[in-house]
Amino acid sequence: MLAAADAAAVAAAAGLVGGLGGASFGATFWTLAALPLWLLLAKLHGLYDRDHRSLRHLTVDELASLLTWSTVSTAAAMALLALTPAGAVSAGAAVGLCLSVFVLATGLRAVARLLWRRSTPPAAALLVGDGPLERATRRKLELFGDIHVDVVGRIDSRALVRSPGDATFEASVAAACGDALPDRIVVCSHDVNEALLADVMRFCKRQRVKLSVVPPLRGMFGTAVRLAHVAELPFVEYHTWDRSASTVTLKRCFDVIVAAVTLVITSPLFVFAALAIRLESGGPVFYVQRRAGLNGRPFSMIKFRTMVSDADERLADLVALDDLPEPLFKPRRDPRVTRVGRILRRWSIDELPQLLNVLRGQMSLVGPRPEDLRLVERYPPEHLFRLDATPGMTGPMQVFGRGDLTFEERLAIEREYIENASLGRDLQILLHTLPTVLSGRGAF
Numbered sequence: 429m430l431a432a433a434d435a436a437a438v439a440a441a442a443g444l445v446g447g448l449g450g451a452s453f454g455a456t457f458w459t460l461a462a463l464p465l466w467l468l469l470a471k472l473h474g475l476y477d478r479d480h481r482s483l484r485h486l487t488v489d490e491l492a493s494l495l496t497w498s499t500v501s502t503a504a505a506m507a508l509l510a511l512t513p514a515g516a517v518s519a520g521a522a523v524g525l526c527l528s529v530f531v532l533a534t535g536l537r538a539v540a541r542l543l544w545r546r547s548t549p550p551a552a553a554l555l556v557g558d559g560p561l562e563r564a565t566r567r568k569l570e571l572f573g574d575i576h577v578d579v580v581g582r583i584d585s586r587a588l589v590r591s592p593g594d595a596t597f598e599a600s601v602a603a604a605c606g607d608a609l610p611d612r613i614v615v616c617s618h619d620v621n622e623a624l625l626a627d628v629m630r631f632c633k634r635q636r637v638k639l640s641v642v643p644p645l646r647g648m649f650g651t652a653v654r655l656a657h658v659a660e661l662p663f664v665e666y667h668t669w670d671r672s673a674s675t676v677t678l679k680r681c682f683d684v685i686v687a688a689v690t691l692v693i694t695s696p697l698f699v700f701a702a703l704a705i706r707l708e709s710g711g712p713v714f715y716v717q718r719r720a721g722l723n724g725r726p727f728s729m730i731k732f733r734t735m736v737s738d739a740d741e742r743l744a745d746l747v748a749l750d751d752l753p754e755p756l757f758k759p760r761r762d763p764r765v766t767r768v769g770r771i772l773r774r775w776s777i778d779e780l781p782q783l784l785n786v787l788r789g790q791m792s793l794v795g796p797r798p799e800d801l802r803l804v805e806r807y808p809p810e811h812l813f814r815l816d817a818t819p820g821m822t823g824p825m826q827v828f829g830r831g832d833l834t835f836e837e838r839l840a841i842e843r844e845y846i847e848n849a850s851l852g853r854d855l856q857i858l859l860h861t862l863p864t865v866l867s868g869r870g871a872f
Contacts, residue, residue: 429544430476431467433536438466438501441528445521454514459505459525466501473497479541483612483640484575487538488859492852494537495530502526541574550578554604556628557585557616557642565616565642567837571829577612581605585617588624597627612638620644671849678851683793687786694780701732701777704768711737714781719798724815727790729798730781734769735762756803756835776865782821794854795820796842811839817846827860 439460446456470476473493478485502525510516553569555562562582569577581604588597601609615628625641632639656663702713715733718726736742742764765773772778785791791798798819807814824841825833833841845853 429540430537433540434467434470434533435463437529437532437536438463440532441525444528445525452514455509455517458509458512458514462505462508465504469501470497487534487541488856494533498526498530545576550576551611552580553577553612553614554610555579555582555614555616559618561616561618561642565614580610585619589619597631609635609637612640614640616642618644683786686793687783691783697777697780701772705733708768709766718801720801720804720815721790722818726801730784732772732778732781734772734778735764736766739764754835758831779821792818792820794857795823797823797825813846814842822857822861827857827864
């Protein structure tokens with residue numbers, strides 16, 4: 429399906445460039461005749477293997493590879509085209525072909541993956557583990573439906589550790605899954621050892637079952653790590669330094685440009701939202717609240733008002749902040765939310781005024797969610813890492829679960845983002861944001 433999507437992208441791009449007069453009919457014909465070369469180069473770039481190998485692989489994860497593939501393939505096609513009777517084409521036509529292939533392939537690959545998930549049953553996964561690590565693994569497989577995996581059973585790894593052996597593991601799989609073999613085995617145990625992993629690996633190789641392992645020492649590894657090799661010796665390298673000045677500067681320039689353009693494009697929504705709020709309940713259109721910014725500095729965050737005018741005064745009737753088991757309060761059915769407010773929240777329109785905060789430098793387009801100062805004051809020291817980055821309009825929490833996340837899950841994904849922040853990562857999250865908003869999952 430991915431190869432068909434790529435072929436369709438090349439064909440459509442060649443037709444588009446030819447139709448706009450950038451290339452002759454002969455050039456378009458020979459470009460289409462070179463389709464096998466395009467697909468071969470895509471294969472060499474790994475664009476048909478990553479879905480097979482990875483537990484989770486999305487189209488946005490391969491944007492860099494797609495851009496490289498479209499550039500290299502266009503150059504190769506143009507070199508071959510110069511040898512045909514059609515002759516070489518202009519540099520403008522080549523650039524247009526390259527960009528068209530990149531954009532069309534990105535969109536068509538996303539559609540192909542969506543159709544695949546709709547037309548094929550989920551893969552069956554067998555978990556080998558126990559305790560918090562097994563529960564966290566099961567939770568992630570349930571939370572991210574795009575992984576397309578169903579957990580069909582579990583083997584208690586503690587019993588396997590006490591009774592190691594290939595035959596023991598094979599009997600445990602049969603007891604957990606019956607006659608049907610799982611498509612993938614996920615080892616997620618704090619007790620995993622070399623002997624147990626060897627048994628699992630032998631079974632998976634013999635039965636051609638995919639294998640994933642969640643590192644048992646995830647607390648030691650953390651999230652800001654990279655695995656490198658020197659000959660056969662593995663090195664776990666930690667990211668313990670600040671981001672470079674160039675990265676910070678480029679991020680700020682990107683924020684200003686995108687926020688300004690988005691403000692212009694969405695200005696009609698500002699008018700409709702303001703009218704709807706005033707017509708339903710009167711009162712102010714905007715809601716301004718003090719939030720914690722970079723390094724905990726307070727700032728005034730702007731939103732469209734989605735609650736009744738006296739929502740802050742009614743908060744004490746709903747919850748006592750000092751009695752919360754954790755510094756988080758976001759009920760699914762807040763009685764203070766108005767009818768218009770529910771619509772604005774469903775489509776995240778209430779967040780648009782924060783573009784002004786981005787232009788002021790108080791927020792970024794991507795970052796940890798800015799928290800209410802009253803809740804931040806209740807943070808224990810280990811949670812203060814959230815203040816090490818400029819808060820964002822969108823971020824890992826908004827695209828990886830939103831309101832469905834527990835507080836600990838939210839902290840975990842935000843820590844991973846902060847410790848591995850990059851411009852490429854921000855672009856990925858921005859591209860994730862649109863389908864998340866359209867789905868409405870976790871929005872309340």
